[in-house]
Each structure stands twice: as C-alpha cells, then as structure tokens.
Amino acid sequence: MSKARYKALLLIADGMGDRPVPELDSKTPLEYASTPTLDRLAREGECGLMDPIAPGIRAGSDTAHLAILGYDPYKVYQGRGPFEALGIGMEVRGGDIALRCNFSTVDESLRVVDRRAGRITEGTRALAEAVNGIEIEGVQCYFKESVAHRGALVLRGENLSPHISDVDPHAEGEPIHESHALDPNDPNAIRTARVVNAFVKLSYERFKDHPVNQERRAQGLPPANIILPRGAGIAPVLQPFPERHGVSAVAVVETGLIRGIARFVGMDTMDAPRATGGVDTDMLSIAETLAEALRRYDFVLCNVKAPDLCGHDGNARLKAQVIERFDTLVARLLELYAEPFYLMVTADHSTPCSVRDHSGDPVPLLLYGPDLRGDEVLKYHEYACARGGMGRLRGGDLVPILTQLMGVQEKFGA
Amino acid sequence: MSKARYKALLLIADGMGDRPVPELDSKTPLEYASTPTLDRLAREGECGLMDPIAPGIRAGSDTAHLAILGYDPYKVYQGRGPFEALGIGMEVRGGDIALRCNFSTVDESLRVVDRRAGRITEGTRALAEAVNGIEIEGVQCYFKESVAHRGALVLRGENLSPHISDVDPHAEGEPIHESHALDPNDPNAIRTARVVNAFVKLSYERFKDHPVNQERRAQGLPPANIILPRGAGIAPVLQPFPERHGVSAVAVVETGLIRGIARFVGMDTMDAPRATGGVDTDMLSIAETLAEALRRYDFVLCNVKAPDLCGHDGNARLKAQVIERFDTLVARLLELYAEPFYLMVTADHSTPCSVRDHSGDPVPLLLYGPDLRGDEVLKYHEYACARGGMGRLRGGDLVPILTQLMGVQEKFGA
Numbered sequence: 001m002s003k004a005r006y007k008a009l010l011l012i013a014d015g016m017g018d019r020p021v022p023e024l025d026s027k028t029p030l031e032y033a034s035t036p037t038l039d040r041l042a043r044e045g046e047c048g049l050m051d052p053i054a055p056g057i058r059a060g061s062d063t064a065h066l067a068i069l070g071y072d073p074y075k076v077y078q079g080r081g082p083f084e085a086l087g088i089g090m091e092v093r094g095g096d097i098a099l100r101c102n103f104s105t106v107d108e109s110l111r112v113v114d115r116r117a118g119r120i121t122e123g124t125r126a127l128a129e130a131v132n133g134i135e136i137e138g139v140q141c142y143f144k145e146s147v148a149h150r151g152a153l154v155l156r157g158e159n160l161s162p163h164i165s166d167v168d169p170h171a172e173g174e175p176i177h178e179s180h181a182l183d184p185n186d187p188n189a190i191r192t193a194r195v196v197n198a199f200v201k202l203s204y205e206r207f208k209d210h211p212v213n214q215e216r217r218a219q220g221l222p223p224a225n226i227i228l229p230r231g232a233g234i235a236p237v238l239q240p241f242p243e244r245h246g247v248s249a250v251a252v253v254e255t256g257l258i259r260g261i262a263r264f265v266g267m268d269t270m271d272a273p274r275a276t277g278g279v280d281t282d283m284l285s286i287a288e289t290l291a292e293a294l295r296r297y298d299f300v301l302c303n304v305k306a307p308d309l310c311g312h313d314g315n316a317r318l319k320a321q322v323i324e325r326f327d328t329l330v331a332r333l334l335e336l337y338a339e340p341f342y343l344m345v346t347a348d349h350s351t352p353c354s355v356r357d358h359s360g361d362p363v364p365l366l367l368y369g370p371d372l373r374g375d376e377v378l379k380y381h382e383y384a385c386a387r388g389g390m391g392r393l394r395g396g397d398l399v400p401i402l403t404q405l406m407g408v409q410e411k412f413g414a
Numbered sequence: 415m416s417k418a419r420y421k422a423l424l425l426i427a428d429g430m431g432d433r434p435v436p437e438l439d440s441k442t443p444l445e446y447a448s449t450p451t452l453d454r455l456a457r458e459g460e461c462g463l464m465d466p467i468a469p470g471i472r473a474g475s476d477t478a479h480l481a482i483l484g485y486d487p488y489k490v491y492q493g494r495g496p497f498e499a500l501g502i503g504m505e506v507r508g509g510d511i512a513l514r515c516n517f518s519t520v521d522e523s524l525r526v527v528d529r530r531a532g533r534i535t536e537g538t539r540a541l542a543e544a545v546n547g548i549e550i551e552g553v554q555c556y557f558k559e560s561v562a563h564r565g566a567l568v569l570r571g572e573n574l575s576p577h578i579s580d581v582d583p584h585a586e587g588e589p590i591h592e593s594h595a596l597d598p599n600d601p602n603a604i605r606t607a608r609v610v611n612a613f614v615k616l617s618y619e620r621f622k623d624h625p626v627n628q629e630r631r632a633q634g635l636p637p638a639n640i641i642l643p644r645g646a647g648i649a650p651v652l653q654p655f656p657e658r659h660g661v662s663a664v665a666v667v668e669t670g671l672i673r674g675i676a677r678f679v680g681m682d683t684m685d686a687p688r689a690t691g692g693v694d695t696d697m698l699s700i701a702e703t704l705a706e707a708l709r710r711y712d713f714v715l716c717n718v719k720a721p722d723l724c725g726h727d728g729n730a731r732l733k734a735q736v737i738e739r740f741d742t743l744v745a746r747l748l749e750l751y752a753e754p755f756y757l758m759v760t761a762d763h764s765t766p767c768s769v770r771d772h773s774g775d776p777v778p779l780l781l782y783g784p785d786l787r788g789d790e791v792l793k794y795h796e797y798a799c800a801r802g803g804m805g806r807l808r809g810g811d812l813v814p815i816l817t818q819l820m821g822v823q824e825k826f827g828a
Contacts, residue, residue: 019787028787053826055807056814060827077827087828257828354785358825360818361787382787383803392805 004247004298005407006369008342009290009333010068010398012301013326014061015308017350017363017382021316029310029319029353030364031381035327037334038345038366038380045368047377048390050398052349056360059395061308062087064348065261067395069301071238079162079233085152089256090144092264094237097155097162097192099229101143103127104168105222106204111175115168116149117224123212124151127224130206136195143199143227153229155195161188166230167200176200176228196229203227240266245399246408247298252289254281258303267301277305279322283329291336298406303348304329311351319353342369342405344398345380365390365398369405418661418712419821420783422756423704423747424482424812426715427740428475429722431764431777431796435730443724443733443767444778445795449741451748452759452780452794459757459782461791462804464812466763470774473809475722476501478762479675481809483715485652493576493647499566503670504558506678508651511569511576511606513643515557517541518582519636520618525589529582530563531638537626538565541638544620550609557613557641567643569609575602580644581614590614590642610643617641654680659813660822661712666703668695672717681715691719693736697743705750712820717762718743725765733767756783756819758812759794779804779812783819 016030024032051057052064053073062083063073077083081098092098103124105114124145132143139157146152163182169175179196181189204226207213213223242249243266251262251269254277259269272289274282286304293300304326310319330345347363364385375389393401403409430444438446465471466478467487476497477487491497495512506512517538519528538559546557553571560566577596583589593610595603618640621627627637656663657680665676666684668691676683686703688696700718707714718740724733744759761777778799789803807815817823 019785049805054814055811056816056818056823058818058823058825060825063827073827080828083828352785360814360823383789386789386803386805387801392807 002248002298003408006341006405007294007298007300007339008344008402008406009294009300009302010402011330011343011345012068012303013307013323013345013347014303014305015311015349015351015358016323016347017352017361018311018316018319019352019354019361021353024316024320028382029316030323031383033320033323033327035323035380037327037331039378041330041343041345041368042366042377042380042384044374045366046372046375046390047367047380047385047388048365049362049386049388049392050346050365050395051362051392052395054394055362058358058360059349060358061257061348062261064395065258065303068348068398069241069265070244070396070399071265072396076236076238078236079231081152081162081231081233082235084146085144085154086260086264087257088144088146088152089259090142090152090154092154092235092260093156094235096235097160097232098235099153099196100231101151101153101227101229102168103149103151103224104226104228105224106176106226109175110204110226112169112172112228114222115172115228118222120149120224123215124149124224126212127207127210130210131199131203131227134199134202136198137191139195141195141199149224151227153199153227155192159188160192161186162232162234163189164193164196164232167196168228168230170230176226179229192232200227200229235264238265242266245299245403247403247406249299249301250293250297252286252293252300252302254303254305262301268297279306279309279318281306283325284332287329287332287336290333294337294341298408299402307347308351311353312356314353314356316353340370342367342402344402346398362392365393367401416662416712417822420755420819421708421712421714421753422758422816422820423708423714423716424816425744425757425759426482426717427721427737427759427761428717428719429725429763429765429772430737430761431775432725432730432733433766433768433775435767438730438734442796443730444737445797447734447737447741449737449794451741451745453792455744455757455759455782456780456791456794456798458788459780460786460789460804461781461794461799461802462779463776463800463802463806464760464779464809465776465806466809468808469776472772472774473763474772475671475762476675478809479672479717482762482812483655483679484658484810484813485679486810490650490652492650493645495566495576495645495647496649498560499558499568500674500678501671502558502560502566503674504556504566504568506568506649506674507570508649510649511574511646512649513567513610514645515565515567515641515643516582517563517565517638518640518642519638520590520640523589524618524640526583526586526642528636529586529642532636534563534638537629538563538638540626541621541624544624545613545617545641548613548616550612551605553609555609555613563638565641567613567641569606573602574606575600576646576648577603578607578610578646581610582642582644584644590640593643606646614641614643649678652679656680659713659817661817661820663713663715664707664711666700666707666714666716668717668719676715682711693720693723693732695720697739698746701743701746701750704747708751708755712822713816721761722765725767726770728767728770730767754784756781756816758816760812776806779807781815
C-alpha cells in the first residue's frame with residue numbers, strides 16, 4: 001500500500017539540450033521541432049532551466065543521472081571502474097570492486113605485444129564467457145566484454161580494497177605488471193591484488209588456445225590471449241532510493257548504463273518492447289510501458305537515448321525529428337494513464353550538434369501536474385524555459401520537488 | 415601549444431553593481447551611463463545576475479576574486495593575515511604565515527603607550543625597510559607598511575604554524591604580550607611564536623633610535639618604535655589555476671591586491687602602461703594590454719578598479735562617467751583583437767553610492783562569444799540582466815562556464 005498521494009514520472013530525453021543551429025533557422029532542435037504536447041504542458045505547468053551537476057559542468061550520463069536521482073556524484077563517483085561496468089549492463093553492488101580491462105596480446109613471456117589485441121571486434125563475448133563467474137579465494141569474479149577490445153571486471157566478496165596497482169603496463173614491449181597493494185600493510189588490498197593476478201593468469205590459460213584465438217591466428221591477427229585490468233574503483237554503498245524516499249520506484253530503461261545505475265540505487269527496472277536505445281526506438285511502446293509502470297510504482301524514471309545520439313552525430317535535423325516523436329510519446333502516455341500525476345520532463349545534459357559531445361549548457365525543465373503555481377511560459381524549449389517560474393535549478397533539486405508534491409517527503413523540522 | 419578551442423577574458427569592473435540613484439533619474443550608474451558596446455554584446459550574447467559568493471553576502475575584492483576564480487573563500491580564506499599581505503602587494507606563497515601588524519609606541523618597559531603610534535602617516539616605508547627581509551632561525555621575515563600605522567608580516571620557512579597568540583595586547587597601558595603556542599605541545603607553533611617574538615624585539619631595537627623616530631620626537635610626536643603583530647593566518651596551498659584547468663593564464667592588474675591574488679593562484683601578471691588603479695586610469699592602454707594578453711594566453715583575468723572608488727566616494731555621476739570609459743575599453747579591445755573568443759563582463763561585488771561600501775547585491779553578468787544560445791536582453795545593466803537567460807549564478811560558476819565553452823573542460827563521467 002503506497003503512502004504517496006500522487007505518483008511521479010521523471011522523463012529524461014538524453015542530451016536533448018542544444019544551441020541554435022544555422023540550418024534550423026538558428027533555432028535549437030527542440031525549439032525547431034513541432035512539440036504540441038510538450039508546449040501544452042509547459043503552458044499549463046511550470047518551467048525552468050536545470051544544471052545537472054552545477055552550472056558549466058560537463059556531465060556524463062552516469063554522473064548526471066546520479067545527481068538527478070539525488071546522489072552527489074562528487075562523493076559517489078570514485079573511480080571509473082564501477083561505472084564502466086554499469087555502463088555495459090553489469091550488475092554492480094555497493095562494496096564491489098570494479099576494474100576497466102583490455103583484451104590484449106602477450107607473448108609467451110607475458111610481454112605485451114598489443115594492448116588492444118589488434119582492436120579485436122569479434123569473439124570477445126565467447127572469450128568473456130570463458131572467464132565470467134569464476135570464484136577465486138571466495139571472491140566472485142564477473143567479467144563482461146564491452147565495445148572492441150574493452151571490458152570490465154567486477155569482484156564481489158568480503159575484505160576487498162580498490163587500493164591496488166594496475167596489471168596493464170600502459171605500454172607495449174613491457175612485461176605485464178603484477179598488481180600489488182598500494183599500502184604494503186593493507187591486508188585487504190594484498191588479497192585483492194592476489195585475486196586480480198590469479199584472474200589475469202587464468203584468462204591467459206583459458207584464452208591462449210581458445211577457438212577464437214585459433215581462428216585469429218589462422219587469419220594472421222594477434223590473439224586476444226589475456227585480460228589486463230586497470231583503474232580499480234569501489235562501488236559506494238548508497239541508501240536505496242525507495243528506502244530514502246519511502247516510495248516504490250522503477251526505471252524504464254533502454255540502455256545498459258541506465259539499467260545499471262537504476263539497479264545500483266535500488267530501483268526495479270522494466271524494458272519496453274522494441275525500445276532499442278537508438279533513433280529507431282519504439283516511442284509508443286515506451287509510452288505503454290510507462291503507463292504500466294505508473295500503475296505499479298510510485299516513482300518512475302525513464303531515459304530516452306535517441307536525442308543524445310543525434311547530438312553526438314551533429315545531426316540537428318534528425319534530432320528535431322526524434323524530439324517530435326518524443327512529443328508523441330508524452331501525448332500517448334497521457335492518453336494511456338489518465339490519472340493525475342506529476343510529470344517532469346528534462347534532459348540529463350546538453351549535447352549540442354555544434355559540439356558533438358556533452359556541453360555544460362543547462363537543460364530545459366518542465367513540471368506538469370495537479371495543484372501547481374504555474375508560470376507564463378508558453379513553449380517547451382531552451383529559451384522559453386529560461387524565463388520559467390522555477391528559475392535555474394540543479395539536478396539534485398528535482399527529486400525533493402517531486403517527493404514534496406507526491407506527499408511522501410517528511411517535514412524537516414517542526 | 416594550447417589545447418583551448420577558444421580563448422576567454424573575464425573582465426571585472428570592480429564594484430560596478432549599484433542601486434538606483436536619485437540624481438541619476440533613479441537609474442543605477444551603469445543604467446544611466448551610455449554604454450553602446452556593452453549593450454550590443456548584451457543583445458548578441460547572454461546575460462544574468464551573479465552573486466560573487468552567495469546571495470546577500472558582502473564580498474571583499476579578495477574573497478570575491480577567489481570565488482570567481484573557482485576557489486571556495488570559506489575554505490581558502492583562513493585568517494586575514496595572508497590577504498592583508500596580498501592586499502598591499504606582498505608576495506604570499508602557500509604555507510606562508512602572515513600577520514596583520516601595527517606600528518605602535520611603547521615605553522622603555524615595553525608597555526603600550528599608543529597602539530597606532532599617533533596614527534603615523536609618514537616614514538613607515540623607511541622603518542619597514544629596516545626590518546624587511548631578515549632571517550630568524552632559518553625563517554625569512556618579510557615586512558611591508560600599509561596605510562597609516564598598518565603593515566603586514568610574512569614568515570616563510572619550514573615547520574611554521576598559525577596557531578599562536580597575538581603580541582598586540584589590544585589595549586593601551588598594557589605591556590606587550592609574548593606570543594605563545596595556543597597548544598603548548600605544538601612544536602611548530604612554539605617555534606613560530608619564538609620567531610615572532612624575536613622579530614618584535616628586533617623591530618624595537620632598530621626603530622627606537624631610527625632617524626624617523628628622532629624626527630618624530632623632535633616634533634613632539636609619539637615614536638613608531640615597535641611592530642605589534644596579531645591575527646596570524648596561514649596561506650593555503652592551492653592547486654594552481656593553470657594546472658587545474660589545463661590553460662595558460664594571466665591577469666592584467668592595476669592593484670597590488672589583484673596582483674597578489676593572481677600570483678597566489680599561479681597566474682602570470684601583466685601591467686598596462688598608465689593603468690593607475692584610479693579614476694584617471696588609461697582604459698585604452700588596458701585594452702591594448704588585454705589584446706596582447708589574449709594573443710599570448712588562453713585565459714585572461716582583468717580588474718578595472720575605478721568604479722569601486724566612485725562607489726566608496728558616493729560619487730554616482732563620476733561612476734557613470736568611469737563606466738562610459740570602461741565601455742570604450744571594451745570597444746577598443748574588440749577592434750584590437752578580432753578573433754572569436756569568449757568575453758565575460760561582470761563585477762566582483764556591488765559598491766552602491768548610497769552605501770559607500772560593498773553591499774550584498776548581485777552584480778550584472780554578460781557573456782559574449784561564438785555558438786551561444788543568447789537571450790532577449792537588450793541592455794547591459796542590473797535590471798536588464800535580471801531577466802537574462804543565464805538566470806542567477808554564483809562566482810564559482812563562471813570559470814566552469816568558460817572552460818566548457820573554451821573546450822578545455824574534461825567531461826565528468828561518461
């Protein structure tokens with residue numbers, strides 16, 4: 001039985017913020033796009049600008065989502081390892097040690113011939129399966145391949161430490177390094193380094209004559225015959241989002257990164273059929289899944305990836321089209337879920353087509369639902385929102401604004 | 415070789431923010447002044463309001479510049495000593511101990527007769543030179559006179575501590591105090607107190623028969639025959655600005671305080687010929703020096719002092735005139751340096767003519783350069799900027815906004 005008076009959906013159009021684009025009549029893609037539903041919600045609700053982390057800070061999708069979910073990324077984001085692992089869809093729990101890895105080529109004396117194994121593109125999944133899930137000294141070792149020669153290693157067990165040196169020598173022609181404890185008197189780091197070294201040795205034993213590498217040798221390609229970890233980090237133990245706010249919470253996700261972050265903060269996840277995480281994603285299927293999520297949970301997070309991809313590609317016209325389809329997603333959702341609820345629509349960062357990467361520009365923010373003050377904004381885009389009644393907020397402000405409206409936030413004081 | 419895609423200039427009109435002035439048709443000096451260039455940049459760029467430290471906080475020029483350069487003044491500003499010393503143009507390095515001092519009059523038993531030596535106005539430079547640069551127990555002691563009976567002492571060496579008591583008894587008729595360690599078991603504080611006591615004793619020996627004091631006695635004035643230090647503080651060790659942001663950086667300075675702060679954060683400094691720090695300063699010479707600075711460096715800071723002086727004097731009409739000359743500085747700079755770059759124009763604090771001192775009012779902020787969103791602001795003054803697209807920012811937001819535009823800021827996360 002939920003104690004929430006209203007439910008809420010935090011709907012994030014990844015990388016939607018932009019700058020004026022000459023070929024779009026010097027409008028931003030969001031301003032140029034026809035978005036009748038978002039404009040209506042802006043007219044009837046409240047708008048503002050939002051800095052995901054702080055003004056001018058170029059946020060990643062990972063740090064931005066942490067901030068927007070109310071976790072200070074400067075405290076939580078300790079080392080890239082855990083978020084690399086989350087980013088490729090691995091499960092990461094608080095206390096896990098995670099390392100970034102390369103598939104590499106070594107000779108028989110374990111000297112590095114090619115740190116990237118000829119930038120291998122195929123066969124890494126089969127190699128990863130050969131070492132994933134093994135146990136060393138009671139530590140569970142999970143390994144998953146990422147793009148090309150990359151992968152991530154997650155260690156789960158008692159008495160582990162991230163304070164260990166890299167196995168990857170970061171240079172070719174060098175022998176691989178033994179990982180060691182940064183503090184020689186730290187028993188947890190000594191143990192963790194020993195586990196990592198054993199894992200590396202095992203990867204060499206299982207990879208060196210693996211069919212994938214027999215095939216590579218036959219083609220004259222360098223074998224991916226070892227895994228070289230680096231950049232160990234510990235996943236912090238966070239108070240789960242549902243416990244912190246006293247709500248049930250789910251994320252409707254398209255990508256491994258958002259799935260990983262949602263699970264990491266203790267949210268359930270749901271997949272929308274045919275939601276691809278690409279520009280071809282099925283927006284109406286996402287709307288249907290969101291309606292179902294709102295029926296079952298108090299708090300729903302959703303990230304739609306497509307606008308960010310267009311920003312990275314510098315394709316402003318496609319970005320505007322994708323945003324028009326995002327507008328239909330919202331329209332369809334409001335038909336399918338007709339109960340009053342709070343809808344916040346924003347982006348996790350700007351990905352201007354002129355920059356082709358994340359920028360530090362603020363993003364538009366829209367809040368719609370019952371019993372709001374409202375303001376005079378008539379359209380949902382970067383310029384109109386800059387004059388909104390909510391002013392300029394930060395990512396960390398969003399959840400408190402929603403939980404107070406939902407009626408689940410305790411009064412601070414008397 | 416610079417990695418910056420664009421260069422940036424942060425141009426600060428000291429104390430420019432103001433309140434409506436009756437004799438200026440109830441306009442602020444900035445609003446009243448004719449500033450065609452700043453208005454054009456406001457029209458073509460983006461505006462906002464900025465609180466140098468936080469809303470309502472009355473910032474000094476020192477704390478404001480620290481905040482604007484990205485250093486939290488609440489962490490960095492530990493005791494006034496180091497910033498008093500910076501303010502009179504002394505070099506201060508991270509780890510230095512600095513103390514505020516008075517030239518005072520004592521009798522032969524070292525009892526304080528006049529804490530301010532008759533508010534001495536002349537001869538203090540010669541007295542200061544008699545004790546400046548001496549070494550005690552391997553500690554370099556730098557002393558410089560300030561206005562009237564004031565001065566500052568900087569101690570540079572190993573194993574020093576600011577945790578010592580004052581020599582100044584803060585009352586006349588009292589004997590001078592021996593400085594002692596606040597914690598009697600702190601060897602660094604014990605050593606620092608011993609050095610300070612030796613310095614005080616030396617000042618008495620060298621001052622008591624100094625020609626300046628012979629002359630003062632002949633005129634019936636109390637001799638300035640001792641230096642009484644108080645308020646020890648340690649200068650924090652900061653990450654240098656160029657290292658933190660991966661840019662080359664220079665400050666074009668008019669005053670000792672800004673020079674000191676710029677050097678303290680690791681920036682180079684340049685002087686503009688005939689830049690006096692007064693209302694008679696050569697604004698066009700500053701423009702020429704800024705153009706040269708932009709050719710040679712990635713990031714340029716500049717402070718123009720004159721508006722603040724007019725505010726302290728309550729001279730609104732002169733303040734408006736000085737601001738008109740500041741506008742010509744900007745116009746000339748844009749002629750001399752025609753490459754695209756980012757220009758941010760703001761103030762370090764408001765100095766309203768009605769207050770004749772720094773107030774906690776926010777200051778106008780203007781950002782101009784390529785590939786900005788822009789907004790609907792048509793003029794550069796306090797009221798117009800309050801409706802700007804950048805909203806209300808803080809001093810600490812400015813450098814991240816510039817570095818992300820310059821293309822030198824790393825993405826936080828993935």
